[in-house]
Amino acid sequence: MRIGSVEITGRAALAPMAGVADPAFRRICREYGAAFTVTEMVSAKALTYGDQKSRELMTLDARERPAAIQLFGDDPDTLASAARMAMAQKPDWLDINMGCPAPKIAGNHCGSALMREPELCRRIVKAVVGAVDVPVTVKIRKGYSKxxxxxxxxxxxxxDGGASAITVHGRTRDQMYAPPVDWDIIRAVKRAVSVPVIGNGDVNSPESAARLYEHTGCDLxxxxxGALGAPWVFQAVEAYLTHGVRLPDPPVAKRMDVLCRQIELAASLKGERVALLEARKHASWYMRELRGAxxxxxxAGMIATMExxxxxxxxVIRRQEEE
Ligand SMILES: Cc1cc2nc3c(=O)[nH]c(=O)nc-3n(C[C@H](O)[C@H](O)[C@H](O)COP(=O)(O)O)c2cc1C
Structure with a gap:
């Protein structure tokens, strides 16, 4: 499948996740075969005000490509200006967030709140498409409420505004992340548009990936x-969908090795203090379902040094070997 002229190989992409899918995690997911990565969402307004932190969020490393920068905002002109600024990082494409349910985003008329105004969505996409020479995609939800x-x-x-692909998360804004996820809506979108549709919601295994493809006919x-603490899920999905092979999870020593590598990488990119604070949540994901978890x-909540x-x-490794 292609996003504009960008060829996408691989069967599953890494979702954008603010505060979680940072450059270190994205790079590791790509190593395990994620089809593409997307940055954490970046405020268009903050960018145009010159906010340094927002600019840093857009940093892209060659090893996480193909990669998109995701912007959020509600004003077509501001988003177009921010899109031009994002081009300094040479993203493979830009994605516009129309799905975030968080009160501080949706309550500010951004993210999922845009879905209440389809004509505004169209104008936003059109403005951004007109501002840059890379493809523009959007990420939406099922709707705002039931x-x-x-x-x-x-x-x-x-x-109609010129989007090159559409990602659909099968939940409404009001649901936040609560069950159930509705894959029928992804199928309905796939039938309604001719650009590629990327299905999203509750895939955490090769089998659920196969079911989502089958249920919706989506392109990716x-x-x-499902990738948190388990970046190898992309490799497992690929092996299952391409060769029908069910790869076992990596042995625990390998899992811990990947965790340490991710945090070391994060430390080299954003400093040890921040990386170690964030390591607490990543460590508990990597240790999920292990003995003594x-x-x-x-x-993990008390980790203060790399040591x-x-x-x-x-x-953790030794504990798994006991009994
Ligand atoms: C911690 C967290 C942060 C997220 N941040 C973003 C974001 O910045 N932009 C976005 O479009 N979606 C964001 N999402 C939504 C995910 O991209 C995805 O749509 C959602 O988690 C459903 O997919 P899943 O069931 O595979 O997790 C976030 C989700 C989580 C859990």
Missing amino acids: DEVNAVEVAKACE IMIGR AIFRGE DLRRLCWR
């Missing part, structure tokens, strides 16, 4: 939470 299910209408508006799938999760992290990983 009484405002309009993903098909919004997807058509975005296609996107995995978010509940205790180790508590200990603490390595020692904890070592104890």
Whole structure:
């Protein structure tokens, strides 16, 4: 499949996840075969005000490509200006966030709130498409609430504005991340537009990836939470869909090794203090379902040095070998 002229290989992309899918995690997911990566969402308004932190969020490393920068905002002109600024990082394409449910985003008329105004969605896409010479994609939800299910209408508006692909997360804004996810809406969007559709929501295994493809006919799938602490999920999906092979999860020593490498990489990019604070949540994801996980999760909350992290990983490995 292609996004504009960008050829996408691989069967599952990494979802954008603010505060989680940072450059270190994105790079590791790409190593494991993620079809593409997307930055954490970046405020168009903050960018145009010269905010340094927002600019840093757009930093792209060659090893995470193909990669998109995701912008959020509600004003077509501001988004177009921000899009021009984003081009300094040479993204493979730009993505516009029309799905974030967080009160501080949706409450500010951005993210999923845009879905209440399909014509505004169209104008935003058109403005950004007109501002840059890379493809522009959008990421939407099922709708705003159960009484405002309009993903098909919004997807058509975005296609009309010039969007090159549309990602659909099968939940409404009001659902946030609560079950159930609705894959029928992804199928409905796929039938309604002619640009590629990327299906998203609750894929966390090769089998669920296969089911989402089959259920919706989508062109690609996107995995978010299912990749946390398990970046090898992309390799597993690829092996299953391409060769029908069910890869086992990596042995625990390998998992801990990947965790340490991710945090070392993060430390080299954003400094040890921040990386180690964030390591606490990543460590508990990597330790999910392992023997002693509940205790180790508590200990992960106290990691303060790289040495603490390595020692904890070592104890996790040893604990699995007991009994
Ligand atoms: C911690 C977290 C942060 C997220 N941040 C973003 C974001 O910055 N932009 C975006 O479009 N979606 C964001 N999402 C939504 C995900 O991209 C994805 O649509 C959602 O998690 C559903 O997919 P999943 O079931 O595979 O996790 C975020 C989700 C989580 C859990």
